[in-house]
Amino acid sequence: MHPQYPAHWEADVVLSDGGTAHVRPIRPDDAGMLRSFYSRLSAESIYFRYFGPRPRLTDKDVVWFTNVDYDNRVALIATIGTEMVAVVRYDRVQPRDHAEVAFLVEDAHQGRGVAGVLMEHLRAAARERGIKTFIADVLPGNHRMMGLFRQAGYTAQSQFEDGVVRMTLDLSSTETALEVRLAREHRAEARSIARLLTPESVAVIGASREPGGIGQTVLRNLLAADFTGPVYPVHRHVRAVAGVRAYRSVSAIDGDVDLAVLAVPAEGVLELVGECAEKGVKGLVVVSSGFGETGPEGRARQEELVRIARAYGIRVVGPNCLGIANTDPAVRLNATLAATLPGRGRVGFFSQSGALGTALLQRVAQRGMGISTFVSAGNRADVSGNDLLQYWEEDPATDVILLYLESIGNPRKFTRLARRISRSKPIVVVKSRGVPGGHRAPVLALPDTALSSLFAQAGLIRVDDLVQLFDVAQLLAHQPLPAGPRVGVVGNSDALTLLAEEACAGAGLQPSPPVNLGARAGATEFAEALRSVLPEVDAAVAIYMPPIPGDCREVAEALLEAARESGKPVLATFQGELGMPAELRVAGGPGDDSPQRGSIPSYPAPEEAVRALAHVVRYAQWRRQPPGTVPSVEGIDTAAAREIVAAALAGEGADGEEREIDATALLACYGIEVWPAHVAADAEEAVAAAERIGWPVVVKSADPEDARRAGTVRIGLTEPAGVRQAYAGLAEILGPGTPLAVQRMAPQPSVPTVVGVTQDRYFGGVVTFGLGEVTARLLGDQAYRLAPLTAEDAAGLVRSVRAAPLLFGEYGYQAVAVEALEELLVRVGLLADALPEVARMDLDQVLVGASGVAVLGARAVLRPVTALRPDVGPRRLS
Numbered sequence: 001m002h003p004q005y006p007a008h009w010e011a012d013v014v015l016s017d018g019g020t021a022h023v024r025p026i027r028p029d030d031a032g033m034l035r036s037f038y039s040r041l042s043a044e045s046i047y048f049r050y051f052g053p054r055p056r057l058t059d060k061d062v063v064w065f066t067n068v069d070y071d072n073r074v075a076l077i078a079t080i081g082t083e084m085v086a087v088v089r090y091d092r093v094q095p096r097d098h099a100e101v102a103f104l105v106e107d108a109h110q111g112r113g114v115a116g117v118l119m120e121h122l123r124a125a126a127r128e129r130g131i132k133t134f135i136a137d138v139l140p141g142n143h144r145m146m147g148l149f150r151q152a153g154y155t156a157q158s159q160f161e162d163g164v165v166r167m168t169l170d171l172s173s174t175e176t177a178l179e180v181r182l183a184r185e186h187r188a189e190a191r192s193i194a195r196l197l198t199p200e201s202v203a204v205i206g207a208s209r210e211p212g213g214i215g216q217t218v219l220r221n222l223l224a225a226d227f228t229g230p231v232y233p234v235h236r237h238v239r240a241v242a243g244v245r246a247y248r249s250v251s252a253i254d255g256d257v258d259l260a261v262l263a264v265p266a267e268g269v270l271e272l273v274g275e276c277a278e279k280g281v282k283g284l285v286v287v288s289s290g291f292g293e294t295g296p297e298g299r300a301r302q303e304e305l306v307r308i309a310r311a312y313g314i315r316v317v318g319p320n321c322l323g324i325a326n327t328d329p330a331v332r333l334n335a336t337l338a339a340t341l342p343g344r345g346r347v348g349f350f351s352q353s354g355a356l357g358t359a360l361l362q363r364v365a366q367r368g369m370g371i372s373t374f375v376s377a378g379n380r381a382d383v384s385g386n387d388l389l390q391y392w393e394e395d396p397a398t399d400v401i402l403l404y405l406e407s408i409g410n411p412r413k414f415t416r417l418a419r420r421i422s423r424s425k426p427i428v429v430v431k432s433r434g435v436p437g438g439h440r441a442p443v444l445a446l447p448d449t450a451l452s453s454l455f456a457q458a459g460l461i462r463v464d465d466l467v468q469l470f471d472v473a474q475l476l477a478h479q480p481l482p483a484g485p486r487v488g489v490v491g492n493s494d495a496l497t498l499l500a501e502e503a504c505a506g507a508g509l510q511p512s513p514p515v516n517l518g519a520r521a522g523a524t525e526f527a528e529a530l531r532s533v534l535p536e537v538d539a540a541v542a543i544y545m546p547p548i549p550g551d552c553r554e555v556a557e558a559l560l561e562a563a564r565e566s567g568k569p570v571l572a573t574f575q576g577e578l579g580m581p582a583e584l585r586v587a588g589g590p591g592d593d594s595p596q597r598g599s600i601p602s603y604p605a606p607e608e609a610v611r612a613l614a615h616v617v618r619y620a621q622w623r624r625q626p627p628g629t630v631p632s633v634e635g636i637d638t639a640a641a642r643e644i645v646a647a648a649l650a651g652e653g654a655d656g657e658e659r660e661i662d663a664t665a666l667l668a669c670y671g672i673e674v675w676p677a678h679v680a681a682d683a684e685e686a687v688a689a690a691e692r693i694g695w696p697v698v699v700k701s702a703d704p705e706d707a708r709r710a711g712t713v714r715i716g717l718t719e720p721a722g723v724r725q726a727y728a729g730l731a732e733i734l735g736p737g738t739p740l741a742v743q744r745m746a747p748q749p750s751v752p753t754v755v756g757v758t759q760d761r762y763f764g765g766v767v768t769f770g771l772g773e774v775t776a777r778l779l780g781d782q783a784y785r786l787a788p789l790t791a792e793d794a795a796g797l798v799r800s801v802r803a804a805p806l807l808f809g810e811y812g813y814q815a816v817a818v819e820a821l822e823e824l825l826v827r828v829g830l831l832a833d834a835l836p837e838v839a840r841m842d843l844d845q846v847l848v849g850a851s852g853v854a855v856l857g858a859r860a861v862l863r864p865v866t867a868l869r870p871d872v873g874p875r876r877l878s
Contacts, residue, residue: 005070008867009125011876012310016113016184018191019080019282019313020877023121026075026087031062033077037084042107048142049104051164065089071129076122078114081277081312085109088118090126090134099126101134101169103145115148116184120874123154123171134169153177185875186390192315193383193391196283197326197373199258200229202335203250203281205272206263206288207233207241214287215263216241217337218323225325225334225341230255250279259283261323261335266290269319270304277312284309285335286318287354292379293320306381310877315387321378322357327371328397336376338362345370346399346597347477348392350385352406354378360404360466367579368599369474372397382877384409389417392425400476402469403429410878411762412871415458415786422459423627426476426619429460430469445760446784453784453800454763457793459622461615471612474580474601479569481620487613488533489514489606491543492521496573500541500606507614512537519547523554530562530570539569539617541609542600545576556583556600564598569616571609574602628790631826635671638834644669645837648862663841663858670827674843674855677702677741683727687720689742695719699726702739704844704859710774716745743856749814750849751807755825757787757832757841757860761867765832767825771803772845789829794822807848816848824853839863 010024026034038046038057046054057065068075068089075089088103101122105115126134138145140160149156149167153176158167202222207215215233219242222231232253233241240246247253250260250272260281262269266288276284291302302319309316317324323336327344334341338358342365349364349371351357357376364371372395375388385403392398401421408414408431418427433448446454455462463469487504489511491497497514504511515533517525526542534540542559546552552575563570564586574581579602586598603609648661664674678693679702680686690697700706700713711733714726723742730740752772759765765787770776783800785793798804798818809815824846832838841860846853 003070006128008873009070009076009121011121011874013078013117013121013875014185014188014192014877015117015313016111016188016191018188018193018195018315019112020192020310020315021078021080021085021114021117021313022311023076023078023118023876025070025125026066026068026077026089028063028066030066030077030084033079033082033084034062034066034087037087037106040106040108041104045104045107045110048139048145049102051139074122074125074129076118076125078118079311080109086114086118088115088122090122090131092129092131093135097130097132099131099134101136110144113184113188115144116152117875119148119152120181124874127171132171134171136167136169138165138167139163140165151180153180181875186393188875189387189390190394193375193387196259196285196315196317196383197324197333197375197391198328198331199283199333201232201256201258202227202229202333203232203234203247203253203257203260204263205234205250205260207246208235209238209241213263214337215261217339218261218263218287218335219244221334221336221339221341224339225332227332227334228330229258232257250275250281253279257281259285259335261285261287262319263287266298266301266319270301270308273305273308273314274312277308277314281314284314284316284318285321285323286316286378287321287323287337288318289320291319292381302379302381309382316382317375318354318378319381320354322351322354322376324376325371325374327373336361336374340365341374343370345372345477346397347371347402347473348388348395348398348400349374349402350388351376351404352378352380352385353404356404356466363466363470367470367474368582368585369470369477369580380407380409386410386414386417389414389421389427393417393421399425400473401425401427402473403427404466404469405429405431408762410871411760412764412786413878415454415763416871418455418460419458419627422619423623426616427460428469428472428476428615429455429462430464430466431455431462446758446763446766449780449782450758450766450768450784454766454786456622456800457785457796459619461619463615467608468611468615470579471601471603471608472615475569475571475612475616478580478597478599478601479563479571480567481623482538482569482613482617483620484538485509485617485621486537486539487511487610488530488537488540489543490517490526490529490533490540491515491545491573491606492517492519492526493543493545496543496545496606500543500573500610503607503610504614507610509610509614509617523558526555527558527562530559531565534562534566534568534570537568539571539613540566541571541573541606541613543573543606545573549575553583556581559600560584560586560598563600569613570600571613572600572602573604573606573609574600576604577602578604625792628792630788630830631791631823633671633823633827633830636827636830637669638830641666641669641831641835645835645862649837649864658839658861658863660859660861663843663860666831666835666838666860667843667855667858670831672824672827672843672855674858675744675746677743677857679739679741680727683724686727686740686742687723690717690720690723693742693744696745697723698743698745699723699730700741700743701730701734702741704842704857706734706738716748746847746854746856747849747851750847750854751813751816752845752847753807753821754782755828755843755846757828757838758784759832759836759839759863764871765829765836765838767797767829767832769797769825770801771806773803776801776803785825785829787829787832789826791822791826794825794829797825798822814850816850817852818848820852821846821848824855836865837862 090099678689770782
């Protein structure tokens with residue numbers, strides 16, 4: 001029987017030009033594909049690979065190349081459609097952790113990044129097989145191959161001998177290698193979306209003459225938007241649709257087709273994908289329903305749609321989606337079912353919901369906001385929010401990013417991208433709590449409160465609903481970021497200015513005393529008041545509610561001028577209007593009717609304005625903080641920790657399932673001491689233990705679960721009689737047979753806290769923190785951060801729980817050593833990131849005193865790792 005290779009060695013990948021390919025190990029049945037591939041290679045490519053002419057492969061060559069053992073000899077190929085376009089291989093040599101490596105790329109596909117991504121996957125496979133070094137012999141004229149090795153980011157050495165350059169690559173992970181991988185991923189995924197959003201031609205397949213039909217609706221919207229390229233309706237039985245010549249098939253179109261919109265019954269989509277591939281279509285928008293949202297048969301159809309499309313280098317938006325749009329005057333693309341498309345603006349908008357898409361675009365337009373680009377992903381079978389983030393990061397037309405998410409395909413990658421992009425462009429997100437059945441998405445084990453914490457760590461502005469999404473967006477799109485939380489309120493209504501002041505205080509902002517100008521105040525009064533208030537605050541809310549409706553342009557001009565002079569954000573409740581009233585808009589440039597930076601957003605009520613401002617203030621504060629790096633701390637022995645985990649999972653009684661252990665030894669490998677607790681069978685053993693460890697002591701239940709109950713600990717015991725009394729009292733409360741333990745007494749006063757680790761399959765290691773008091777536990781006052789933690793992450797984790805003031809000397813408590821607690825969290829984060837086998841771990845309790853921390857108990861649950869995290873390893877489409 002032929003050896004099998006690991007399933008994760010197969011992957012769909014995005015190439016540097018935005019196309020896709022499939023990577024997998026070579027198989028014996030690839031002989032015909034290999035011969036065909038070799039026949040298309042140029043003489044130069046063959047010469048560089050074999051150092052001489054080799055016009056054809058012999059039968060012996062083909063057998064040798066296609067039969068590998070996936071250990072000592074491994075070969076990976078890249079396929080597009082039914083053709084092999086590249087191959088990379090290694091052969092193990094002596095010493096056994098070395099291997100010779102070589103690759104071949106078809107001439108027509110050179111320069112597309114195929115070799116680079118294949119090398120990433122071959123390196124990962126080699127590392128799994130214990131290979132640490134690649135050796136490559138390269139002809140001096142083969143600049144492409146030498147450049148590939150040198151640019152990979154791994155430590156490389158080269159020497160020239162006998163007319164050949166021998167290159168040696170150390171496969172150890174380096175920061176440079178990681179940066180290279182992420183940079184290539186970013187460029188490729190951004191380019192793949194750019195190809196979708198900037199097509200030079202569009203075909204609408206299924207565009208019928210029936211009024212109101214899906215295909216005809218998309219076609220008419222394309223024409224109404226005045227798309228700058230040719231539009232081709234495709235219908236088998238009609239000659240024209242909406243006055244435009246129709247074609248019987250995509251292949252019958254006499255010009256190139258970049259983008260195809262499929263609006264046909266689901267049963268006919270798969271056949272059309274192959275036809276589009278033969279035509280050279282680069283992207284598909286599938287508005288048709290009848291896929292994953294309908295059940296098992298539909299999900300199978302959806303998976304096959306993605307498989308075929310990716311195999312031929314095509315990205316897919318949808319299925320069951322609204323479509324895509326680009327308001328760039330050079331493109332003017334409205335390939336959606338929405339007749340109302342907002343004007344040109346600086347906001348990129350991603351929505352997973354097709355059903356909500358039309359209503360969402362209408363709301364954007366009603367508020368006077370513009371968009372740069374819009375994508376409705378529907379079932380999100382292929383193109384996801386992560387892809388759009390990569391595109392918008394580089395898009396000069398997009399300043400603000402809006403996301404309506406129903407699922408997150410690769411959560412760890414999502415937070416990684418968001419953390420980077422939020423440093424330059426704000427991201428506002430609504431995340432529904434459920435996951436529709438049609439989505440290719442993981443079901444997260446973390447609670448929704450954890451998701452909010454992780455979003456905050458990444459700088460995301462998470463809001464509760466769509467109203468808040470647009471409230472925050474219009475502020476970010478048209479006003480500068482506030483420098484702090486101080487807010488001035490100016491208005492002509494005493495009641496509304498007081499409401500605004502109360503809303504500021506409730507949202508954690510710092511309101512100055514409101515300025516009430518009286519009902520008859522006009523432009524002059526508002527201008528003077530704002531000019532006097534703005535120098536002393538970071539933002540201002542202007543409230544103008546005229547007692548008698550009339551011309552308000554002068555007041556609007558005064559607000560605009562004062563805001564522009566200050567350079568600070570100004571919001572308004574302007575006649576109770578919503579969005580960007582015409583009076584408060586700064587005029588755009590020639591041919592641009594969209595509101596520009598400096599326009600003042602208006603809200604129906606001051607509370608809504610303040611709520612939006614509070615979100616933006618928190619974001620601006622996050623952005624001012626340094627990104628931070630994971631601290632280098634002493635006393636870390638990850639190798640020893642891995643040995644402990646491996647021994648526990650392989651030890652007597654291990655069955656491959658979860659196993660609970662005392663985490664004392666594991667934490668010691670990360671410089672964390674767990675205070676020993678001495679189990680005592682009776683009161684006299686408890687007294688003896690106290691004598692050994694020294695007074696004062698505590699007597700408590702030895703069961704970690706009892707630590708969550710009030711009344712299970714007796715503290716401050718300084719003599720034998722007290723220990724005997726405490727032992728007897730706890731035995732009576734907890735019941736006979738309950739093990740009791742004696743432990744050294746931590747310095748007082750101290751604040752009890754709980755530190756934990758949760759290993760989520762998709763997010764990876766997550767560090768949790770909360771106070772250990774019963775009330776805090778009952779209220780679920782707990783915060784979360786992705787591991788590993790920077791110093792800033794650890795500080796934010798401590799301060800993000802509601803009971804955090806107790807650690808800083810408020811409410812009569814004494815201030816404690818928060819710095820020591822933060823270092824503990826950093827160490828736990830390093831453990832959580834390095835040891836994915838630690839499924840759960842609880843440090844309960846961690847007492848934080850004036851001079852340090854004391855970890856009183858720790859348990860861990862270990863679980864074998866059966867799958868890699870989605871964001872680990874070489875690039876792949878997830």
